Amino acid sequence: MTLDDSSLQKYGFIKRETLGSINIDPLQTGGLLTEAARQALVEWGDGYSVCDFCGGVLDQIKKPPIHDxxxxxxxxxxxxxEARVTNGARESKFAVMHSMGKPGDWIVLDGLAHYSSYVAAERAGLNVKVVPHAGSPEYYLDPEGYGTAIEEVTKESGKPPVLALVTYPDGSYGNIPDAGKIASVCHEYEVPLLLNGAYCVGRMPVSAKEIGADFIVGSGHKSMAASGPVGVLGVSEEYAPIVFRKSVYSKVKEVELLGCTARGATVMTMIASFPEVVKRVRNWDQEVENARWFSARLEDMGFIQRGQKPHSHDLMFFEAPGFYEISQKIKKGRYFLYKELKERNIHGIKSGLTKYFKLSTFGLGKEKLGVVADSFEEILKKYENV
Amino acid sequence: MTLDDSSLQKYGFIKRETLGSINIDPLQTGGLLTEAARQALVEWGDGYSVCDFCGGVLDQIKKPPIHDxxxxxxxxxxxxxEARVTNGARESKFAVMHSMGKPGDWIVLDGLAHYSSYVAAERAGLNVKVVPHAGSPEYYLDPEGYGTAIEEVTKESGKPPVLALVTYPDGSYGNIPDAGKIASVCHEYEVPLLLNGAYCVGRMPVSAKEIGADFIVGSGHKSMAASGPVGVLGVSEEYAPIVFRKSVYSKVKEVELLGCTARGATVMTMIASFPEVVKRVRNWDQEVENARWFSARLEDMGFIQRGQKPHSHDLMFFEAPGFYEISQKIKKGRYFLYKELKERNIHGIKSGLTKYFKLSTFGLGKEKLGVVADSFEEILKKYENV
Known part of the structure; x- marks a missing residue:
């Protein structure tokens, strides 16, 4: 191709079709910018904006208050x-894995771990041992499974895994595992634990110390109302010198962060949203209540919520026999739900899904959740006699 | 600390003091957003916005046209x-180094390489052999130096380096090395070459193929009018299967990219600015002319431009004896220049520098460059008789 005017026409400013819709995609509900973040975005949008204020170390910038x-x-x-801002939760996980292990070592992770935990381990050259969950309908994760997995790794490879990881909650069912117990089990074997909190940090109260986790990972774009890609990484005193080791070439630069990470709109939107994020975390009980209320409404329609029940997170997985039956009866059936919801300005259930889908109720409030539940009901009714 | 209202007050929306100034910091001139990018920023600012349109692989999204x-x-x-969008130039470099080498291997790089090239090599566990430059005043990089360095590595370690890197241009003097010749030399030894184009891709015409480079790296926030952190990575057919290898766990996800990279405002601002970036690259001759004109004006004031002369890039390094003499004569002398420029709404020469500094003329145009040169003259005059 040639980069002439005609071929360049498709680039430039592009409208975002889903803007303004009720978005129940779990990827999106916690990443919606606050008004302060929206302002920060415009203010700090240019390239490398915060570097105007940098004396050589990003996290030492005093004004804007990145240091604090x-x-x-x-x-x-x-x-x-110790904490740092990173380019995302997966980048945080990779930094830890790459610091803690060397190629050929092992990591233990839960059977509901996000694909990016596997890929981060693979990139670091680590072998993966999975702690199985109990399967449908609860997908329960037995903390003792970590002990078994650690023992297996030790037996098979001659030494314990360099790290264990637990997804808190997982991105499929929104299950909150007993991370405190898992930490105890791992520590019995002297294996450090990483808590992948991409769906918890910024949504619900969490403390690595209270849980006993050695590392905690969060996602700015997923759960901290920040413009992505941006994440956070928290490390215990014990492991901070390993993960945040300095370069032999540039004494002030941290190797795993490649010197600098989020240094423009991403970190500034995270900071802009932070006061509201702290506040919304305090409102978590209400979010759980909303999730349960919404789940109950869907169960009234004959849907089945998979995963922990009663549920303790806004991310939920449903089986929807009513929608599935419709999809079997009509032409191009599997796309009807996406279209019907789109007409109602509701986004977030992937096109083509009807029988099983996940969604998130976070931050929507009962009014919008009511609109979604009512829409589900309407759609079921519309096709009742087809 | 407690996260109470009082301690949270310092976060939230924060003004950017340098906004609207004439910014001659080389980090900033190529990263200023275009109007289209500014609109895209607001439109796509929320968290993970582009994921609404994703079927599982970021770079396969058809609409918005990320795929194309x-x-x-x-x-x-x-x-x-083959190309990909990454989280930045340094992340691109690390992905290549981490794919091409294993811990203990060697890389060869130029003596003017950016610190992040060293840190990326260090993170990948690679040893670094430096191709020396000729020192002041030109800092000339002899392409034959790559041959010598490769031979030294082979002699010392028993095998050739896994990669050579050249910084094109470097971030200190803005020198454009003879990359074509360097590529030939490296290829004689069958060593692939990475062109670090953080200060060229998006500013000046460049083609990895014409140069003969196997990898090319660019920076969105530094030189492509995009909101950071975001970068690009181009790879030859030969090495694409290595660098963009897929995960054994998630068949569609690329390991070195940890599955997905820039997936919100960063990639969308890059796309938004792209048509204008393509056009400004075609205007490069004018940019070089402006740089030379500005350099000549400063030399008329007794300043000395270090690096290649005549210069072929907007990034330039100056020795300014006039400013240095003033700093020696007055109280708190070394900060006078920063303050004087700040009063004139000019930003980009680091606080405390007077004798040596670098700057960039990119995109400013002769009018603003004239304001900067006039200001320099005024300041020299103001302190003439102190």
Whole structure:
């Protein structure tokens, strides 16, 4: 191709079709910008904007208060000794895995772990041992499974895994595992634990210290109302010198962060949203109540919520026999639900899904959740006699 | 600390003091957003916005046209076979180094390489052999130095380096090395070459193929008018299967990219600015003319431009004896220049510098460059008789 005017026409400013819809995609509900973040985005949008204020170390910038955010607010918020802002939760996980292990070592992770935990381990050259869950309908994760997995790794490879990881909650069912117990089990074997909190940090109260996790990972774009890609990483005193080791070439630069990470709109939107994020976390009980209320409404329609029940997170997985039956009866059936919802300005259930889908109720409030539940009911009714 | 209202007050929306100034910091001139990017920023700012349109692989999203941008426009723009959007130039470099080498292997890089090239090599566990430059005043990089360095590595370690890197141009003097010759030299030894184009891709015409580079790296926030952190990576057909290898766990996800990279405002601002970036690259001769004109004006004031002369890039390094003399004569002398420029709404020479500094003329145009040069003159005059 040639980069002429005609071929360039498709680039430039592009409208976002889903803007303004009720979005129940779990990827999106916790990443919607606050008004303060929206302002920060415009203010700090240019390239490398915060570097105007940098003396050589991003997290030492005093004004804007990146230093205090990273070294005071974040450790308090995450319940850890040392924290950094990264380019995302997966980048945080990779930094830990790459620091803690070397190629050929093993990591233990839960059977509901996000694909990016596997890929991060693979990139670091680590072998993966999975702690199985109990399967449908609860997908329960037995903390003792970590002990078994660690023993298996030790037996098979001659040494314990370099790290264990638990997804808290997982991104499929929104299950909250007993991370405290898992930490105890791992520590019995002297295996450090990483808590992948991409769906918890910024949504619900969590403290690495209270749980006993050695590492905690969060996602700015998923759960902290920040413009992505951006994440956070909290580390205990014990492992901070390993993960945040300095370069032999540039004494102030941290190797695993490649010197600098989020240094423009991403970190500034995270900081902008932070006061509201702290507040919304305090409102978590209401979010859980909303999730349960919504789940109950869907169960009244004959849907079945998979995963923990009663549920303790906004991310939920449903089996929807009513929708599935419709899809079997009509032409191009599997796309009807996406279209019907789109007409009602509701986004977030992937096109083509009808029988099983996940969604999130986070931050929507009962009014919008009511609109979604009513729409589900309407759609079921519309096709009742087809 | 407690995260109470009082301690949270310092976060939230924060004004950017340098907004609206004439910014001559080389980090900033190429990253200023275009109007289209500014609109895209607001439109796509929320968390993970583009994921609404994703079927599982970020660079396969058809609408918005991320697929065509990544697989058609970028390879054409970079002169390479395969391209990806990454979280930044350093992340691109690390992905290549981590794919091409294993801990203990060697890399060869130029003596003017950016610190992040060293840190990326260090993170990948690679040893670094430096190709020396000729020192002041030109800092000339002899392409034959790559041959010598490769031979030294082979002699010392028993095998050739896994990669060579050249910084094109470097971030200190803005020197454009003879990359074509360097590629030939490296290829004589069958060592692949990475072109670090953080200060060229998006500013000046460049083609990995024409140069003969196997990898090309660019920076969105530094030189492509995009909101950071975001970068690009171009790879030749030969090495694409290595660098963009897929995960054994998730068949569609690329390991070195941890599955997904820039997936919100960062990629969308890059796409938004792209048509204008393509056009400004065509205007490069004018940019070089402006740089030379500005350099000549400063030399008329007794300043000395270090690095290649005549210069062929907007990034330039100056020795300013006039400013240095003033700093020696007055109280708190070394900060006078920063303050004087700040009063004139000019930003980009680091606080405390007077004798040596770098700056960039990119995109400013002769009018603003004239304001900067006039200001320099005024300041020299103001302190003439102190």
């Amino acid at each position: 955010f990273v070294h005071k607010a974040l450790p308090e918020f995450l319940g850890c000794d | 941008f990544v697989h058609k426009a970028l390879p054409e723009f970079l002169g390479c076979d």
